[in-house]
């Protein structure tokens with residue numbers, strides 16, 4: 001068996017060694033007795049040099065290389081050399097002096113997206129256009145239509161590795177704190193969050209829904225005495241709005257746990273989990289973050305060692321003091337949330353914080369009212385850069401009251417009767433939260449659209465690829 005080297009691992013210490021790599025031909029240029037093939041693998045590129053001089057490669061081999069189509073899969077054997085120019089962190093400083101080149105599988109001659117163009121930042125595009133370079137600006141729809149090509153860019157390779165790490169930290173952290181990973185059904189009889197945003201379907205002749213969250217079944221797992229559970233899974237919302245932060249299918253990171261004294265115990269988990277997550281990304285994913293930043297510049301997220309907690313009333317007061325009038329018992333709209341994010345940043349120097357004790361009227365039926373004042377509830381939202389990534393709460397664990405709340409909010413109690421009944425068999429006080437994975441990636445990386453952080457996004461207008 002032959003020894004393969006990853007393009008991302010090519011570096012100066014390998015100088016003069018004979019290596020074998022496989023990549024995609026990103027760019028091919030031929031000039032006289034020389035040809036250059038830039039090979040890319042997992043977002044890392046290396047320039048491969050073929051020269052006819054001194055018979056290093058034959059004329060037919062040179063011509064063969066010059067005739068490669070972009071994005072074809074190509075094997076190269078050769079000697080590592082160091083030309084002494086630094087390009088950037090994803091383009092290797094070393095080159096390969098090619099001895100052999102072989103196309104393993106050809107890509108079609110003209111592609112709908114040029115990956116090299118798709119990888120450029122706005123600033124680079126402006127510069128290139130000023131220099132009279134010919135390039136096609138790749139718009140978002142084109143990127144999503146040909147997503148398989150689009151996700152080859154270094155920034156996208158970084159984004160989905162960061163997404164992977166967020167899920168990884170979520171799982172590892174919760175396992176280390178005694179949580180059990182569960183898998184709840186996505187085909188359910190009644191809607192789990194209420195409201196209109198539910199996909200309805202026919203389940204062998206019976207009406208059913210795609211789960212809008214694992215809400216009901218994660219609570220039932222607590223009734224089943226697991227104590228603390230979590231889930232990473234698909235969540236479906238029949239969103240009508242076409243916004244930068246709503247998808248029709250996203251990945252939910254869900255937590256549910258028994259509460260001994262206070263819903264603050266749930267916020268404590270959010271606090272420790274997310275500080276660990278942000279630390280892990282900053283400490284171990286610098287290369288990926290840099291790859292994202294080169295195409296989509298952003299400032300590192302500001303967060304505190306202990307996450308700031310403000311009550312909803314305090315938030316309303318801050319907005320009021322800044323001259324923003326909002327309904328003190330209504331939900332905050334996107335604009336008010338952004339504004340509050342700014343005010344919090346100015347006052348507390350953090351872009352990550354928890355807002356809790358929301359008015360009961362704006363929360364789902366299963367939310368526990370505050371014991372001291374039922375106008376408010378034992379609930380919270382969590383924000384990154386002024387946008388919501390989490391909502392959570394203590395739940396109603398008293399069955400008759402739960403049924404009453406559901407009914408009051410217009411939910412067909414019969415369709416969730418097995419859920420309500422679960423609390424009749426002995427149920428401890430409990431609470432939890434749900435995180436939108438794509439939103440965390442988007443906001444941690446300061447990106448402007450959730451479609452950038454979903455591998456194959458589903459929105460009201462898109463169900464393919």
Ligand code: 4AD
Nearest residue numbers: 213215246247250389390391392432433434435436
């Ligand atoms: O706020 P949501 O709807 O809350 C729940 O689903 C509760 N069951 C959570 C709980 O345990 N109490 O959704 C939770 C999170 C939001 O904070 C947001 O980050 C994300 O899911 N989210 C969406 N992400 C992308 N597209 C959508 N349409 C989203 N809707 C919610």
